[in-house]
Amino acid sequence: MSLWTAADAAAATRGRAQGDWVARGVSIDTRTIQPGDLFVALQAARDGHDFVAQALEKGAAAALVSRIPEGVSPSAPLLIVDDVLSGLEALGRAGRARVTGRVLAITGSVGKTSTKDMAVAALSAQGRVHAAEASLNNHWGVPLTLARMPAHTDYAVLEIGMNHPGEIEPLARMARPHVAMITTVAAVHLEAFDDVAGIAREKAAIFAGLEPMGAAILPEDLDVTPILREGADQVGAIVLGFGEAGAARPLKVSVDGDGTHLTARILGDTVQADLASAGEHFAMNAVGVLAALQKLGADLKASARGLGRWRPYQGRGAVEHVGGITLLDDSYNANPTSLAAGLATMERLGPGRRVVILGDMLELGPDEIQLHRQIADWPVMQDVALVHACGPRMRHMFDALPANKQGIWAETADTLCARAGELARDGDIVFVKGSKFSRVASVVDALRKSGQTPTPERGEE
Incomplete structure (x- = not known):
């Protein structure tokens, strides 16, 4: 499957492509790169340009670089841009622009990844689903996920995280979700914020990226819920609260050694779901997911059945x-x-x-x-x-x-x-x-x- 041709990638990034290559994937790590991937030479703990030769030896279709690295042939298959991270962001925006499917973006102080994975499981039998791997939710993880997104995607589920003020909004605008969900707001990353209210304002910035008439799914039972609602109202979002007092709410939750069993009311419809992991907090996130997927256009009862396919990552409950x-x-x-x-x-x-x-x-x-x-x-x-x-x-x-x-x-x-x-x-x-x-x-x-x-x-x- 072709993900990016040299011409398409060059047009998306305004870069210069060498060779007539076709990439089937996008990678930033030579340890996991697959033949046919476009290797992105990001500069993090180490400069990715130092690994371009290795990536090409392992079968990379090409490399996204800002210069021809030492030891790499001047005629090697490359996509040369002014700045590699900016090039990846441009590739992500282009990947998002060509998709006609529906996009859900999730943030929150706790439970982003497990909630994202619940949504993927719930959608898995309802169309072609693309999602962030593991916890790819930062300034390079979000554009990487978008750059990897096939054009024929029916549903995309993205995770957006932050450590400091001002990080969520640009990523949300890049993702352009039809539905944005906040799992919860808690005392996390307080080294970078004055208080929990500041964290809530940053989380609410995800709504700034919503498509017109987009839906904001937010926790109804928090002290900072009014701050989240204000953020949604500012962009004219359709607001749906989930929680004990929400329009989407749990009716019955039981937890045992086999998992969590949920009966929920979602905008007038009653559904049941069984989760393979124990925890009332998982049940509440599942209620939010069901509300989000209904607003995304998915089938509610099929989504509830699909939640049974979710399994938490190791170390996450x-x-x-x-x-x-x-x-x-x-x-x-x-x-x-x-x-x-x-x-x-x-x-x-x-x-x-x-x-x-x-x-x-x-x-x-x-x-x-x-x-x-x-x-x-x-x-x-x-x-x-x-x-x-x-x-x-x-x-x-x-x-x-x-x-x-x-x-x-x-x-x-x-x-x-x-x-x-x-x-x-x-x-x-x-x-x-x-x-x-x-x-x-x-x-x-x-x-x-x-x-x-x-x-x-x-x-x-």
């Missing part, structure tokens, strides 16, 4: 059995909102002693110590029997726990990995959560490998 323990792996990332949701899910996983393993939460701003310390006082922690933790921030939470709940504290996750056999015993329900850079995900791997579930010894490292 999957439940598995490891030896004699039940493991709730939510280790991909963390903030107070997602941590509270994960702890609530753990309570629903049947009988068994509750053991929690926590790593530091990052990017919480000047109140990060207090936010960690407060975890020990959360009501949901009362039913937790034992807590292990790693990192200097989580030390404040650990020290505030009653002595009988204190398991092992360690400076780094490596120490917990080395003592994996001491962390849980047969019959335990174990929940693991922490920010990516805490490396607490490595503790999950260590638990899987240990195969040992003896009674833990309390203490600290």
